[in-house]
Amino acid sequence: MPLDLDRTVRFMERLTIRSRDTGERISFRLRPQQQRVIVMLKEHMGKGRRAFAIFLKARRVGISTLVGGLQMAHVAAKPDSHAAIIAQTREVSKELFDQAAGFAKDLQTINPGVLVMNNELIIPHQQGPDSNLRHYTAATIWGTRGLTLSAVHMTEAAFYPYEGAYRSILNTLSSADPDCVCMIETTANGMEGPGESYYEYWNAAVAGENEFLPIFLPWYEDEAYVADPETAKDAPATDYEKWLMNEIRGVDGKKITIGKERIAWHRLTLATKCEGRIDVWRSEFP
Secondary structure (H helix, E strand, O other): OOOOHHHHHHHHOOOEEEOOOOOOEEEOOOOHHHHHHHHHHHHHHHOOOOEEEEEEEOOOOOHHHHHHHHHHHHHHHOOOOEEEEEEOOHHHHHHHHHHHHHHHHHHOOOOOOOEEOOOEEEEEEOOEEEEEEEEEEHHHHOOOOOOOEOEEEEEOHHHOOOOOHHHHHHOOEOOOOOOOEEEEEEOOOOOOHHHHHHHHHHHHHHOOOOOOEEEEEOHHHOOOOOOOHHHHOOOOOOHHHHHHHHOOEOOOOOEOOOOHHHHHHHHHHHHHHOOOOHHHHHHHOO
16 A cells, blocks of 8 residues: 555654754654645645655755655555665765664664664564665666665755666666655756756656656745844845745745845855855755
């Protein structure tokens, strides 16, 4: 059976995560954007579709963490399931694997047989074969034909520098299994070169031409992305700020209000983390 997302949310609430602000271990409680993703996935799956989604997102909005929770729920619920975290670099895949290992240690309180190893998590099942979760780089998967996976997390997927990587990865998933999970998440990386495959998959999802649900998570929806509005009293001071404050519309066509507290955060982040370049900003914080 496909994941029951209501039960999955309750399952994730029994796990702990590292706070993005303090670094401390805290209970996994979904933030508003994560909650919206669950609602959208429920609607998508309610139409008989699989849990396949492709994200265009700003940095640090919690999607990698949410997908990690979904993968852990998948391997905990489904015997003989095989999940993979796939990143551009080993360092990134290992970081997300370590997060999953934290989830697995939390799971040991209710399933003591869970094993946490350097490169693999094993989750035993009384009613079938064990499940597992491993991590890879896109280079490892590229050209592979032998793997069979039931849940794939492709992270920073616009940065895979291998032609055919998407084809190799997505063909590890069964075309018939209704339980399969596939999540592609990334910041943008242009329309050509390493970013081309992601760009094409995103546009195809928007057009309804593939199996993926397109989910856009802009920076201005994050409740933490605000700063002292006094530092942006003169806003809008640039054409981009005018566009932000006056032109943005939601999917329903209604105007989205972006106040000076968000413009203040935009200015600070643009100068501090994006080299003062709007093109870098647009990629990191769409």
